[in-house]
Amino acid sequence: MYFQPKNLDEALEIKAKLGADGTLLAGGTDLVVGIRKGRTQVSNFIDLSKVAELGELQEQDGFLRIGAATVHRRLESCAHKALADAAATVGGPQIRNLGTVGGQIGTASPAGDVSVALIALNAEVELLSAARGSRRLPLADIFTGPGKTSIADDELIRAVWVPHGRRSEFYKIGKRDAVAISVVMAAASIGPSNDVAIGIGCVAPTPLRCRRAEDHINSHGLDGATINDAAQIVREDVSPIDDHRAGAAYRREMAGTLTKRLLWRLLHSKGG
Amino acid sequence: MTRRQLDIFNRQDQAAIDKTAERVRKTEATWPLRFTVNGKPVEVAVDPEESLYDTLRERLRLTGTKGACLEGECGSCTVLLDGKPVTACLVMAPQVAGRKVTTIEGLAADDRLHAVQESFIAAGAVQCGYCTPGLIVSAAALLEENPQPTADQVREALEGNLCRCTGYTKIIDAVLDASSSGTEDKANAGVD
Ligand SMILES: Cc1cc2nc3c(=O)[nH]c(=O)nc-3n(C[C@@H](O)[C@@H](O)[C@H](O)COP(=O)(O)OP(=O)(O)OC[C@H]3O[C@@H](n4cnc5c(N)ncnc54)[C@H](O)[C@@H]3O)c2cc1C
Numbered sequence: 294m295y296f297q298p299k300n301l302d303e304a305l306e307i308k309a310k311l312g313a314d315g316t317l318l319a320g321g322t323d324l325v326v327g328i329r330k331g332r333t334q335v336s337n338f339i340d341l342s343k344v345a346e347l348g349e350l351q352e353q354d355g356f357l358r359i360g361a362a363t364v365h366r367r368l369e370s371c372a373h374k375a376l377a378d379a380a381a382t383v384g385g386p387q388i389r390n391l392g393t394v395g396g397q398i399g400t401a402s403p404a405g406d407v408s409v410a411l412i413a414l415n416a417e418v419e420l421l422s423a424a425r426g427s428r429r430l431p432l433a434d435i436f437t438g439p440g441k442t443s444i445a446d447d448e449l450i451r452a453v454w455v456p457h458g459r460r461s462e463f464y465k466i467g468k469r470d471a472v473a474i475s476v477v478m479a480a481a482s483i484g485p486s487n488d489v490a491i492g493i494g495c496v497a498p499t500p501l502r503c504r505r506a507e508d509h510i511n512s513h514g515l516d517g518a519t520i521n522d523a524a525q526i527v528r529e530d531v532s533p534i535d536d537h538r539a540g541a542a543y544r545r546e547m548a549g550t551l552t553k554r555l556l557w558r559l560l561h562s563k564g565g
Numbered sequence: 566m567t568r569r570q571l572d573i574f575n576r577q578d579q580a581a582i583d584k585t586a587e588r589v590r591k592t593e594a595t596w597p598l599r600f601t602v603n604g605k606p607v608e609v610a611v612d613p614e615e616s617l618y619d620t621l622r623e624r625l626r627l628t629g630t631k632g633a634c635l636e637g638e639c640g641s642c643t644v645l646l647d648g649k650p651v652t653a654c655l656v657m658a659p660q661v662a663g664r665k666v667t668t669i670e671g672l673a674a675d676d677r678l679h680a681v682q683e684s685f686i687a688a689g690a691v692q693c694g695y696c697t698p699g700l701i702v703s704a705a706a707l708l709e710e711n712p713q714p715t716a717d718q719v720r721e722a723l724e725g726n727l728c729r730c731t732g733y734t735k736i737i738d739a740v741l742d743a744s745s746s747g748t749e750d751k752a753n754a755g756v757d
């Protein structure tokens with residue numbers, strides 16, 4: 294069956310009724326491809342394209358609140374550099390005009406460029422259900438495995454909240470410049486009290502937030518020595534795999550290298 | 566072109582394309598879809614689980630839109646959705662309800678080809694031509710937004726479109742020719 298709710302309430306109601314048997318459809322760039330490849334079976338589509346509320350992008354309470362159906366293209370010009378840069382590297386223009394932030398989080402791929410940038414910006418995700426209303430939690434906490442999240446069967450992603458006041462950087466290694474899934478990618482940010490956050494992609498079953506490296510810097514300060522330590526910690530904490538795009542050893546090495554590079558950039562642009 | 570790009574294009578799977586066409590013809594069209602195609606409002610009954618690509622080709626017989634990978638990778642099925650380029654193979658038909666779709670057939674006005682179509686012919690930017698409709702649609706969207714793109718901006722706008730035959734150089738030249746920046750930038754465009 295194919296459902297096309299006209300607003301958020303209707304969407305929540307249908308999702309509550311169908312539970313796990315109702316598959317949310319946003320841009321379709323993961324879902325439709327999954328169906329074509331035979332990886333995904335869908336019994337009921339819940340098409341979100343007419344739910345206007347999900348496309349809202351606004352400033353609210355010191356955050357940028359990004360509606361789940363916001364397409365990557367719209368984020369290319371946003372003020373958070375890591376997010377803008379990550380959004381600009383997704384697929385080609387056609388994919389960026391379709392693919393949404395909510396869909397990227399829903400897919401829960403460790404190679405999600407935008408997910409990694411959001412994690413490194415300390416973003417929170419707002420989930421909504423008819424029965425329990427909304428709840429907000431750190432984005433990094435909802436990824437539980439490849440393709441798995443802790444989003445409940447009657448919930449949908451309403452929005453992502455990105456706090457203002459953090460400087461951020463993103464770096465992606467792909468096989469070529471365009472329409473290339475990342476081989477390794479990372480993002481980092483620094484807040485007003487010089488606290489850092491680090492996100493790394495393609496090196497673990499989920500987009501990875503590297504808390505141990507963050508803690509090290511946050512208790513010893515950001516300088517050349519702690520940056521080297523952080524890179525080492527990242528290399529210890531990642532668990533990459535070999536696949537047709539790259540080997541695990543290369544990914545581990547580069548995860549550290551990207552961490553170093555991003556933290557140096559944040560250090561150099563300090564106060565600037 | 567990398568090996569992987571070539572693989573994607575070569576994967577043009579006639580069997581898969583025929584299968585979807587067959588399925589579209591067989592399934593009952595139960596979903597009344599109203600949208601605007603090339604400036605004209607249309608009402609067509611579709612299977613809600615078919616793609617916009619299927620609706621355009623199989624139901625509306627707008628066969629200028631080509632398909633190869635059907636997975637969003639090659640861009641040959643590019644159409645404009647509310648003026649923005651998208652891969653029609655990834656859009657579910659009901660998603661375009663109430664919206665505007667422009668296909669390659671909609672770019673020419675009356676008897677006059679679109680400037681990008683003219684310049685593709687003049688520059689010889691076409692070999693087998695299979696990728697051409699998608700490329701022209703992407704290029705037309707770029708020029709609408711940015712009438713004077715640099716060569717790099719042209720490359721960026723076309724990064725989601727693969728061509729198996731040409732070296733892209735003439736394609737980029739053609740788009741620059743059609744733009745109001747014209748030949749000036751072309752001289753500095755260089756070759757990849
Ligand atoms: C050719 C191609 C190239 C790509 N390149 C890149 C790349 O370089 N980098 C990258 O990161 N990604 C890339 N992607 C994937 C990227 O397009 C997706 O991750 C996209 O962001 C998914 O969004 P969508 O709206 O298309 O999701 P959909 O495909 O519509 O949905 C994806 C999943 O999320 C769920 N979902 C959708 N909306 C919600 C919601 N509101 N609440 C809860 N669950 C929801 C769906 O049920 C589904 O399980 C590429 C895809 C293609 C086809």
Ligand code: FES
Nearest residue numbers: 633635637640654
């Ligand atoms: S057919 Fe290749 S992108 Fe649609």
Ligand code: FES
Nearest residue numbers: 693694728729730
């Ligand atoms: S694929 Fe033959 S001309 Fe581009």
